[in-house]
Every structure is written in structure tokens, then in C-alpha cells.
Amino acid sequence: MKSFQAALLWLSIYLIVVMAPLFVLLFGPTPLPGGFWWDFAMALGFAALAMMGVQFVLTARFRHAMAPFGIDIIYYFHRFLAVFAFVVLTLHYLIIRFDNPAALGALNPVDAPAYMSAGRVAVVLFGLLVVSSLTRRRLGIEYDRWRWTHALGATLAFALALWHVVGTGYYVGTQWKQILWTGYGLFWIGLIGHVRIIRPWQLLSNPYRVSEVRRERGNAFTLVLEPEGHAGMIFKPGQFAWLTVGNSPFSLKEHPFSIASSAARTGTIEFGIKAVGDFTRSAMAVQPGQQAFLDGPYGVFSTQRHHAAKGYVFIAGGVGIVPIMCMLRTLADNHDQRLLVLLYGNRKWDRVLYREELEALATRLNLVVVHILIEPPEGWQGECGFVTQDILERHLPANRCALHYFICGPSAMTQTVDSLLAALGVRSAQIHNELFEWV
Amino acid sequence: MRKRLAEILAALSAIIVIFLAAVFSFLHNAQVRNDTLINTQQVMPQSQTSLHNALGRNVYNKLGCSGCHSVGGQGNPRVPLDGVGQRRSPEELHDWIIAGESVRPQLSASVVRMKQSYASIPEEEFQELLGYLTSLRVPSEQQ
Numbered sequence: 001m002k003s004f005q006a007a008l009l010w011l012s013i014y015l016i017v018v019m020a021p022l023f024v025l026l027f028g029p030t031p032l033p034g035g036f037w038w039d040f041a042m043a044l045g046f047a048a049l050a051m052m053g054v055q056f057v058l059t060a061r062f063r064h065a066m067a068p069f070g071i072d073i074i075y076y077f078h079r080f081l082a083v084f085a086f087v088v089l090t091l092h093y094l095i096i097r098f099d100n101p102a103a104l105g106a107l108n109p110v111d112a113p114a115y116m117s118a119g120r121v122a123v124v125l126f127g128l129l130v131v132s133s134l135t136r137r138r139l140g141i142e143y144d145r146w147r148w149t150h151a152l153g154a155t156l157a158f159a160l161a162l163w164h165v166v167g168t169g170y171y172v173g174t175q176w177k178q179i180l181w182t183g184y185g186l187f188w189i190g191l192i193g194h195v196r197i198i199r200p201w202q203l204l205s206n207p208y209r210v211s212e213v214r215r216e217r218g219n220a221f222t223l224v225l226e227p228e229g230h231a232g233m234i235f236k237p238g239q240f241a242w243l244t245v246g247n248s249p250f251s252l253k254e255h256p257f258s259i260a261s262s263a264a265r266t267g268t269i270e271f272g273i274k275a276v277g278d279f280t281r282s283a284m285a286v287q288p289g290q291q292a293f294l295d296g297p298y299g300v301f302s303t304q305r306h307h308a309a310k311g312y313v314f315i316a317g318g319v320g321i322v323p324i325m326c327m328l329r330t331l332a333d334n335h336d337q338r339l340l341v342l343l344y345g346n347r348k349w350d351r352v353l354y355r356e357e358l359e360a361l362a363t364r365l366n367l368v369v370v371h372i373l374i375e376p377p378e379g380w381q382g383e384c385g386f387v388t389q390d391i392l393e394r395h396l397p398a399n400r401c402a403l404h405y406f407i408c409g410p411s412a413m414t415q416t417v418d419s420l421l422a423a424l425g426v427r428s429a430q431i432h433n434e435l436f437e438w439v
Numbered sequence: 440m441r442k443r444l445a446e447i448l449a450a451l452s453a454i455i456v457i458f459l460a461a462v463f464s465f466l467h468n469a470q471v472r473n474d475t476l477i478n479t480q481q482v483m484p485q486s487q488t489s490l491h492n493a494l495g496r497n498v499y500n501k502l503g504c505s506g507c508h509s510v511g512g513q514g515n516p517r518v519p520l521d522g523v524g525q526r527r528s529p530e531e532l533h534d535w536i537i538a539g540e541s542v543r544p545q546l547s548a549s550v551v552r553m554k555q556s557y558a559s560i561p562e563e564e565f566q567e568l569l570g571y572l573t574s575l576r577v578p579s580e581q582q
Contacts, residue, residue: 073442080449103513103514116506
């Protein structure tokens with residue numbers, strides 16, 4: 001109920017931010033009405049521009065504002081909204097195209113007014129931004145390259161759309177309305193300055209140094225960082241940070257990684273990384289002594305947010321164990337003796353990340369570790385295959401509905417376990433997961 | 440679950456935005472509906488008959504005048520030109536086309552810039568355009 005109210009509040013704020021500047025245009029001198037469809041199309045154009053503007057704030061990583069939801073979900077919201085904002089933008093164009101094609105004038109940029117061509121280019125650019133983001137992996141576009149082009153393309157498309165609005169001059173004929181909408185647009189563009197210049201500048205004053213690169217099982221490694229000239233980052237167990245290694249924080253070559261070390265220990269910070277993507281593979285070559293920068297912490301996937309729980313169940317797949325390892329290490333450092341269950345899925349036994357340390361943690365904590373293997377070795381007596389309802393029923397304690405569940409792994413696994421737990425009667429408010437694969 | 444919630448919220452936002460855009464249009468059109476829309480409908484048949492001035496109409500199209508004006512409901516409905524030949528003398532129309540000094544105070548700077556560029560079109564085409572605009576009269580004025 002609480003999250004429903006919060007969602008409703010933020011939806012209202014979003015709608016005010018997007019629509020208020022449009023309705024303000026009805027005050028003071030207004031242009032003659034052009035008929036329902038004409039003015040509807042115009043209003044959709046203004047709304048689409050405002051929606052695209054708000055997209056900038058959603059990825060500006062305002063930690064405190066995003067804290068109640070988790071930045072992972074904010075990025076998903078950004079992704080879904082982009083699709084719908086593009087639909088609104090397309091409607092703006094299509095309604096005029098069919099209702100009043102003559103008003104669009106010449107398509108040829110040589111004959112057309114520059115602000116009309118700017119609008120057309122903006123539509124195409126926004127379309128490319130949406131498509132390239134949704135299909136980046138399928139198209140094999142490298143993440144860093146995508147990120148640069150996405151940031152530049154979005155800024156350019158937004159500036160062109162703003163030019164189109166001011167150039168056509170509908171509704172913004174008076175000076176104060178022109179200032180309002182130009183300022184409104186420039187504010188969103190200014191946020192890019194905050195994210196790309198001011199924030200990296202702040203990171204420069206809190207550098208880290210790579211002190212160790214430790215090979216782990218399963219083609220993974222632990223990156224150990226020491227703070228240089230500062231106390232380090234204070235974080236909640238299960239959170240993550242954007243990591244830049246061997247590059248300037250202005251370089252945009254940063255990637256989100258889960259923190260693996262205990263939140264109860266300050267200073268040295270460790271990240272668990274598996275070589276699966278284009279960056280993580282190259283990160284294997286990181287050498288001790290290299291400078292690093294951290295933007296964080298972020299995320300709501302944390303036992304600390306549900307500290308009154310009677311116990312925790314962790315369900316991890318592969319490298320999804322990393323934030324859970326952070327929570328387990330923290331619980332151990334805090335001498336926590338509540339009931340803990342870990343269901344940990346992997347393909348092969350010799351690739352089980354943190355295998356030995358989990359055995360050691362089971363002796364310090366009231367922890368039951370259940371390994372589930374897709375390709376078990378000969379003579380394996382444990383669980384096999386994927387997480388199923390049978391496996392959950394076998395290993396979850398009788399008071400399972402009173403526990404909090406933390407799920408981290410591939411999307412398919414997370415969705416399946418979500419449904420299985422719901423079927424077992426666990427309330428959705430007690431199921432927490434971290435969303436990966438934003439782009 | 441959270442992902443689904445984000446998806447639903449985003450879809451809901453878009454639906455409400457589209458609805459509010461429709462409300463905006465309705466409110467704006469309700470304000471002055473009686474003055475304008477009815478006039479536009481009345482002059483529509485007249486505008487169609489003006490198409491005999493094909494050369495002038497070609498110049499009108501070539502210059503992209505419909506980006507800011509409409510004739511017979513086609514083009515930007517903000518500034519309809521139906522009946523302009525009745526309301527304005529050829530001298531006044533000349534000034535309105537090129538943003539002459541007499542009309543300049545009534546126009547924004549960007550519109551003045553755009554209109555001034557029309558002063559450089561060939562004289563023959565300019566006269567064809569002027570003739571076309573002069574021919575745009577309301578039905579009662581037609582012969």
C-alpha cells in the first residue's frame with residue numbers, strides 16, 4: 001500500500017512537470033484555435049518534448065530522490081517512458097500528416113524552414129535512440145560506444161526539438177512564454193552538464209587505487225580498491241556503484257558493479273566481477289596500482305532496509321551472488337544469528353563463485369547453503385536443474401511467509417522465482433530483486 | 440514485479456498525457472469556437488473556387504506558405520487566408536507578404552525575417568502570388 005501511494009505521488013509529480021508548462025500557455029494572449037485535431041497534435045508535440053526532457057533527470061542519478069525506489073527501476077522507467085514518449089511524438093506528426101498535410105510544407109530541407117527540418121531530424125534521432133537502446137545487445141553495439149552516442153544523440157535531438165518549438169512559435173508568441181519554454185528546455189539540457197561535468201569533477205576529489213585483482217572461480221575476479229586521501233564509501237549491504245578504472249571520470253567509461261565486501265568494514269572496498277560483457281572481459285587486464293573512481297552507492301536491494309525481518313532467504317544465480325555475498329559478509333560481521341537460507345544456482349560445481357567462503361560463513365552464521373547445479377558432477381547428491389517449486393518447498397522453513405526474500409540472477413530466473421514464491425503465499429512486499437541488463 | 444510496475448506506470452503516464460493533451464485542445468477550441476471555426480467553414484467553398492489561379496497557387500505552395508497559413512482548411516489553421524482578398528487591398532497584401540514597414544510592428548522578429556526573404560523572389564512570381572491572394576474572397580463577394 002505504501003509503495004502504491006508512493007507510486008501515485010510520483011506519477012502526479014511527473015504529470016505536473018510534463019503538463020503544467022503546456023497548460024500555462026492557455027493564459028495570456030493565445031493564438032486562434034486551429035480545430036481539435038490541430039491543437040491536439042500541437043499539445044502532443046509540447047508534451048513529447050517535456051517527456052523527453054524529464055528523461056534526462058531520470059538518469060541524472062540523484063541519489064536521495066531515487067532512494068525510495070532503487071535506481072535500477074528508475075532506469076527501467078526511463079527505458080519504458082522513452083518508448084511511450086516516442087509514441088506521443090509520432091502521434092504529433094501523424095495527426096498533422098493525415099489531418100492537414102499542407103501545413104507540413106516542403107520535406108526537402110533546401111525549401112523547408114530550418115525549424116521544420118529540425119523537427120523532422122529530431123523525430124528520426126529520437127527513433128534511432130529508442131531502437132538502438134532496445135536492440136543494443138542484438139545489434140552487437142559496444143556499451144561504451146552506445147553510451148556516448150546515446151548521450152550526444154539525446155542532447156542533439158532535444159535541442160533540435162526545442163528549436164522546432166520556438167521556431168514554429170505556436171502558443172509561444174509572447175516573450176514570457178518563449179522564455180518559459182526555452183528555459184524549461186535548457187534546464188533539462190543543463191542536467192547533462194551536471195551529470196557529465198559537475199559529478200565527475202566531484203569524483204576527482206575522492207579517488208581510489210586498485211590494490212589487488214584476485215582471481216575467483218567461474219571466470220570471475222575480485223577487484224579490491226583502497227581509498228586515497230579519504231575515508232571511503234559508506235554503503236548498505238547489497239548496493240552497487242559505477243566504477244571507472246584507469247580512465248578519467250569524465251571519460252564516460254564507467255560501469256555499474258555490485259559491492260562484494262562487508263558494509264560493516266569501511267575503507268577497503270571489493271567488487272565481484274564476472275567476465276561476460278565487453279567491458280568485464282577487458283577489465284580482467286586491470287593491474288594493481290591503477291587509479292579508480294566510484295560513483296555511488298546506489299540501489300535498494302539490501303537487508304538493511306528490512307532489518308526487522310525474522311530471517312532472510314537468498315536466491316542467487318551465477319554472478320548474482322555478489323550483492324548477496326556482501327549481505328552475508330555484513331551479517332557475519334554483525335554476529336547476526338537469524339535464520340538464513342541461500343539457494344545458489346550454477347552450471348558447474350567448479351565454477352561456483354565464493355564456494356569455499358560460503359562454507360566458512362555457514363559456520364559463523366545460522367546459514368543453510370543449498371547448491372543447485374545444471375550440470376552436476378558424477379555422484380552429486382544435491383539439487384539439480386533450475387529452481388523449482390519442489391526445491392523451494394524442500395528447503396524453505398515452515399515460517400517461510402514471515403521471511404524476506406532477496407533474488408539476484410538472470411532475468412528469467414528472477415521472474416520464475418518471483419512467481420513461485422507468490423504461489424507459495426509469500427507477499428510481494430517481502431520479495432526483493434535487483435534488475436540487471438538495463439540496456 | 441518492480442519491473443512490471445515501472446512498465447505499468449510508464450504506460451499510465453503516457454495515456455494520461457495523451458488525455459490531457461486532448462483536454463488542452465478542447466479547452467483552447469472551446470474558448471473561441473464560435474468566432475473562428477464557423478468562419479473557416481463558411482469560406483471553404485470560396486477557397487476551392489480560387490484554385491483557378493493556378494500559377495499563383497504554385498508560388499504559394501513553393502514558398503511553403505501553408506506552414507503558417509491555411510486556404511480552404513488546408514495548411515496551418517492559425518492564420519486563415521480565406522477572404523483575404525476582400526479584407527486587404529493589393530497594396531496592403533504586398534506589405535503583408537514582405538513584412539513592409541506598415542505591418543512590421545504586428546509581427547514577431549522571426550516572422551519578419553522570413554517574410555523579408557520573399558522580397559527577393561522574381562517579380563513575375565510575386566505578382567502571381569499577389570493575384571492569387573487577391574482572388575481569395577468570401578462566397579457572397581464572388582461573381
